Amino acid sequence: MAEPLLTMSGISKAYGPVRVLENVDLSLSAGEVRCLAGENGSGKSTLIKILSGVVAADGGTVTIAGRRLGNDARAAIDAGLSVIYQDFSLFPNLTVAENIAFLRFVAQGRRWNNIAEQRRLAGDVLARMSVDIDPRVLVETLPVASKQLIAIARALANDARIIVMDEPTTALTRNEVTRLAGIVAALKDDGVAFLFVSHKTEEVFSFCDTITVLRDGHVVAAGAVGDFDADRLGREMTGRSIAHERIARADAPPQPVFLETRGLTRRGDYADISLELRPGEIVSILGLLGSGRTELAQTLFGMVAADSGEIRIGGEPVAFAHSSEAVEAGIGYVPEDRLTEGLFLDQPIGDNITVASLEQSASGGLLDRRSLAERARRAVERLRIRTPGIEPPVATLSGGNQQRVVLARWMERSPALMILNGPTVGVDIGSKREIHELLVGLNRSGTALLVVTDDIGEALALSDRILVMVNGRITAAFDPRTADEDTLYAAVTTGGDR
Amino acid sequence: MSRLVALIASPRSVVFLTAVVFALVIGALNPNFLSVATLIDLLRNSLVTGIFALGVMMVLASGGIDVSFTAVGVFAMYATVSLVLGLDLPMPVVGFFVIAALIGAGLGILNGLLIGVLGLPTLIVTLGTLSFFRGALLTFVGTTYISNVPRNVIAFARTNIVRLENAVGQLVSLPLAFVVLAGVAVVVALMMNVTQFGRKIYAIGGSEEGARRIGIDVGWVKLRIYVIAGGIAGLAGMTHFTLSRMANPFDLVGSELDVIAAVVLGGARITGGHGSVSGALLGALVITMINTSLLSAGVPSYWQKVVVGVLILVGTGLPIAIERFRSQRARLARPA
Structure with missing residues (x-):
């Protein structure tokens, strides 16, 4: 593949005596979907915070498209990075159009609110995603799946080239997950790169091209999705074999219905x-x-x-x-x-x-x-x-x-x-x-x-x-x-x- | 039927309809009530509440609450008058308003620093500053009525935009101070809708964490909100002075809840993210109508409180009840 769009190398971070991340490397090319897998406490969220410039790393570098980023959330957004949190962080009291345009307008340091431009921008992005949501309705009236699409649209409206999604499918029905997969695939072809933070093995395998597994702050495995299966992924994440067959038990004696x-x-x-x-x-x-x-x-x-x-x-x-x-x-x-x-x-x-x-x-x-x-x-x-x-x-x-x-x-x-x-x-x-x-x-x-x-x-x-x-x-x-x-x-x- | 339901599904329209019904009832009791003269009188009486309400609306839209604005208003008003009279300066009327707005904004900085920079809860901070500003006014500035009002202020107070006689021969008038309300309303409306600053206020009211995550400097926006709200409170205080032609340091404080009620009746939510200039003004008119018209219809004044209370409960409760009823109906209409 070509020069990676994002390179994180040698990232280390400690909170007091606790070493949360140790010499972590991660890269992402245009059009790649990578899964960042790991259990709670493995350092996933700290790594995302460092990437988005919210938390400063103790060591290592973050480079997006050849530009080195410091600990600066604005610079990360300007470099085309967008993080979609699990709660989407949308404004329920504002319209779809305003939500979609807000990030871009803030990033550009605008003083005036141009409603016509807002509508046009939202319409263009939603059309690009082939999503049919009325840009004039308030976000609070929409179902969860639509909110997620709006969060993606907001990132795209600000010309995001790397979209980080935290546990993207937790609240979606099966059909909605399929739809999300379709949209992700279409955006991949446009060169947008995704980093999925997840520990749901099914979605890891259906969405991603590559996997990086974190455990106790170290990268314990990384590679193409084809090198992994559910067993190996579970083993790498936990450091041990996880049984998933039916738990053995003695049969209960027959009793009257409760x-x-x-x-x-x-x-x-x-x-x-x-x-x-x-x-x-x-x-x-x-x-x-x-x-x-x-x-x-x-x-x-x-x-x-x-x-x-x-x-x-x-x-x-x-x-x-x-x-x-x-x-x-x-x-x-x-x-x-x-x-x-x-x-x-x-x-x-x-x-x-x-x-x-x-x-x-x-x-x-x-x-x-x-x-x-x-x-x-x-x-x-x-x-x-x-x-x-x-x-x-x-x-x-x-x-x-x-x-x-x-x-x-x-x-x-x-x-x-x-x-x-x-x-x-x-x-x-x-x-x-x-x-x-x-x-x-x-x-x-x-x-x-x-x-x-x-x-x-x-x-x-x-x-x-x-x-x-x-x-x-x-x-x-x-x-x-x-x-x-x-x-x-x-x-x-x-x-x-x- | 469904149209009627849609109409009463928002707090603002409930309040508006109640106000209309209320006016008709009073009109039936007192035929002189329904007239242009009454409307003008109503506008005059709601000037101060209306200006205060615009500042409070901004604060509520950002998800905060302000109870200190009456103390800010009376402090700014009384300090301005004492200052101008004490120094015996020749001061145009506009100067009084400018100084009061500046003093109000200055007091607002304290609210803004505590809330925006230190991140303290808005209710606690403004409860504290309510007491602090009022105490400081009475301790350090003065406790006496000032009734030797400068001549140009009296002239301003006597200048009317409209003046006419009502059915029983009393004069009603809309003073020039109405311009202050109109001006503040236009500026706030533009600010809330046309500037990014105003939209950021709504964004913070909708989701403070979300605002922070897309790079909005929440503390800086909040600081500015309380400074502007302080300036508006100063203008309201000065308007009160020109209408009453007397500076009384004991005035205004105590009417906070009426103003907050007006803003809530106008569709703003205590939880933030909602509120509009037209709603705040409508709320101020309704509250004033209840407070003044019951008196004119010979109803004991204690009833005002009852009516305002019922209106708040119905105005905010009915839309919620309707929403529940609707979602229940939607569920029953779904195929099983």
């Missing part, structure tokens, strides 16, 4: 859902984003109401008006987005663990602090949460450990049924396996688990039964001992998006 639904329907979300769940059983509901899986899980936990159909717990029909009634009935729910729905991020780990079971440490309306701390400490030990103590805020933990805190909170209540919505979203593949093992252990001790997920590997590793949900209906059931990934993939994607 949860049962009959013809459960909520118009527009899901229809005619009938399922059974026994104590000691793990059932996965495998469905894509938008399949109605989350609404179903929320209905079982009393957060949204079904229009018709029946839910029975232990043979008795129930109608939850509120999630507190579901909790009373012995159900726990771990939400999809633990950061906004599940955890009190700024509060201590201990308080997060015991907040749902305060009555166990209370007498006469007064809380027993010592008993609370004791229970929190035991839970930290049992779930192997890696923390120096129970006092630090949850925000200081890694994704996998945060998820364990949510699990610990519910386990304090010893629920009869736990509903887990995306239990390992945003969790590194190494700790993912550990969480799966924890869940199987929890299940063997008597708690039924209903796992709602779009991760086929997770459903296979974890479940006793897999139910496939497409467009609001359960379309197939599989036995994970005999099913394979390809069959499940086909079952989940037939029918496509609504």
Whole structure:
């Protein structure tokens, strides 16, 4: 290939005694899509911050198109670098056109706001991407996938030649990912280079030409995507072999049904859902984003109401008006987005663990602090949460450990049924396996688990039964001992998006 | 039906409709109410609130909140009058406004430094400076009424743009000070829409982190916002002086919440990113109408507070309720 567009060489960075990056090299040619893979804490985000000029490196150089960049965010933007963060950093209160033009206008140091030019620029860029979005609407009214396209359009409007995307497909449905891949391919032909930061192995292989793997601040592997397969990538990222076959377990003795639904329907979300769940059983509901899986899980936990159909717990029909009634009935729910729905991020780990079971440490309306701390400490030990103590805020933990805190909170209540919505979203593949093992252990001790997920590997590793949900209906059931990934993939994607 | 729903789906139109209905009801009780004279009277009475509201709107659009502006206004007004009278300078009326705006902007620098440079929370800072500016005024500048107003200021106050008799024979008039409101409104409207600075204010209100990431110097923009808001508050204070023809250091402070209510009724959001000049002015007119017309209709003045409160709750609550109802309907309309 020709002279690389971007060269980072010998990048080192330390925060105090902690060496975050050590002699990291990375290059990117025009029209290349490179994946920067690595677990949380591997130094990915620090490397991106150095590249974008937000953080100064201790050593090494960054060169874009032959020009050496210092620690200057403006210079990086001027050199044609654009970073698209996971939250897109758009302005929800402004129009699509203004969002697209804003970066360019700021970069040019404009004083006046030319609305006609804004419209024209936005129209041109959207046309170049063959995207049909009305430039006059407010961004807050758009779905996530469109916001991402606008973030790309904003980078292109400022003549970006290198686009860095952080976890670009996390919130997209399968169709939207395909569309994004198409747009990326078209822009590649125009000579735009992409750097994808990701740890989702599927998208690494479908999007990228080359891979750089970071582990503990070192480049441990780099090369063409053809040199890697999922196993090797996992091994390089974690430094060990990660098993992903079904976790072995003893068969649970047959027991009467705990949860049962009959013809459960909520118009527009899901229809005619009938399922059974026994104590000691793990059932996965495998469905894509938008399949109605989350609404179903929320209905079982009393957060949204079904229009018709029946839910029975232990043979008795129930109608939850509120999630507190579901909790009373012995159900726990771990939400999809633990950061906004599940955890009190700024509060201590201990308080997060015991907040749902305060009555166990209370007498006469007064809380027993010592008993609370004791229970929190035991839970930290049992779930192997890696923390120096129970006092630090949850925000200081890694994704996998945060998820364990949510699990610990519910386990304090010893629920009869736990509903887990995306239990390992945003969790590194190494700790993912550990969480799966924890869940199987929890299940063997008597708690039924209903796992709602779009991760086929997770459903296979974890479940006793897999139910496939497409467009609001359960379309197939599989036995994970005999099913394979390809069959499940086909079952989940037939029918496509609504 | 759906058109009516669309009409009441934004806070601004709820407020506007309520104001119209309100005016009709008062008009039914008091037939003299619905007249050009009333409208002019209303404009006159909302001049000060309107100017203040324009400054507050800028701050709300950036995602901040300012409660110190009344203290800035009264400080700038009283200090200007004391200064000019103390030095016994021959000062044209425009000079009074310029000095008051400069003093207001100077006080705004303190807000701006604390908020923009040190990054402190806006409510805490402006609560502090509200008390600080007012205390400093009463401690160091003076506590007495100044009623020997210079002759040219009285002449300015007596110059009217419009003057007519209402149905019961009282004179109503729109003083020349209306020009100040109109001027500030035009300048702020241009600034918010035509300059990059104004768009950056909305951008920061929409997503401060996002603004930072595309290279906007957020602290510098905020500093300028509070300086300009301070200058506008100074102009409002001076306008109040010319209308009342007396400098009272105890005036104005206490009306913060009325002004903020006016701006919120005009469609600005406490969470930032929204707000317009026309909305702020509409809000100021509605608040003033409620405060003055109930009195003229013989309703006890405590009712004003009740009406304003209900209007805020309905004006901001109804659009949210409608939005929920709509998304529920959209879900039911989707194919299962």
